[in-house]
Amino acid sequence: MNHANTCRTGRTFAARVSAGLISAALGLPLAAFAAGNPCAAGSQAPRAANPCAANPCAAKNPCAAKNPCAAKALQRPAGYKPYKGNHAELVAAGQKLFSDKSLSTNNSSCATCHTDYAAYKASFAKPYPHRVEMAVNTAGMKQIHLDEMVQLCIATPMAGKPLDWKSRDLAALVAYTEEQQKGYKEHMKKNPCAAKNPCAAKNPCAAKNPCAARNPCAAK
Incomplete structure (x- = not known):
């Protein structure tokens, strides 16, 4: 297999594994889990329709190590100059674009998991670049810039194709996410439990989240 094919194959792992992991965590039948496991030998499972793969409580991706192209595809290219407007x-x-499901292949959008600041971790309030667990676990990236984070979210939980680095669309999503970041900081000030709760009730997958019971703010 040539390198290009390896890259294309590798990039699909992270996008397709999440549904099987969540099924296993929820105790679904083993046969059902195996049928949807993209890591299984000879698996022909379609892309996972899991809009919450970025959930910080999700299990680590066992296919990440098999993806030699993930980090390279999601890192800023040499000589990168973002679109200005x-x-x-x-x-x-x-x-x-934040609500545009056409950016995905599983009928999800950025807003699917992040409406009303849901599913953001406390680190979202920090200036970029900084450490994000999803980036470490899926692409081995110890530090990530905001535009790289946007690309990672499109490529992994949304199972879509990363945007052109010089595109207006990428610059637009980054600009709007910067506004989200500002709003999130204010949201945290008003809601002291928000930063401690990665499984907030507004998270569309909260009810299915095996970590929900560990929420220190649940009673509040």
């Missing part, structure tokens, strides 16, 4: 216009365009 009117900030207000980029934010408006990014807001639309």
Whole structure:
């Protein structure tokens, strides 16, 4: 197999494994889990339709180590210069893209998991680049920039194709996510439990999350 094919094959692992992991965690029949396990020998399972693969309580991805191209595809390319444009216009365009399911292959969007600041970890309030567990676990990236984080979310939980690094769409999503980051900081000030709760009730997968019972803010 040539390198290009290895890359294409490798990039599909992280996007397809999550549903099988969640099924196992929830105690679904082993046969059902095996049938949807993209790591199984000879598996022809379709891409997982799991919009919450980025859930910080999810099990680590056993296929990550088999993906030699994940980090390279999601890191800023050499000589990278992002698209520049009117900030207000980029934010408006990014807001639309945030809910655009056409960026995915599993009928999800950024808003599927992040509406009303759901499913963000406390580290989202920190200036980028910084450490993000999902980036470490799926691509071995110890530090990640915001534009790389956008690409990672599109490629992994949304199972989509990363955007062109020089594209207006990527710049727009980054601009809108920067506004989300500002809003999240205010949200944390008003809701002291938000930063401690990676399994918030607003998370569309909260009810299925095996970590929910460990939520220190549940009673509050």
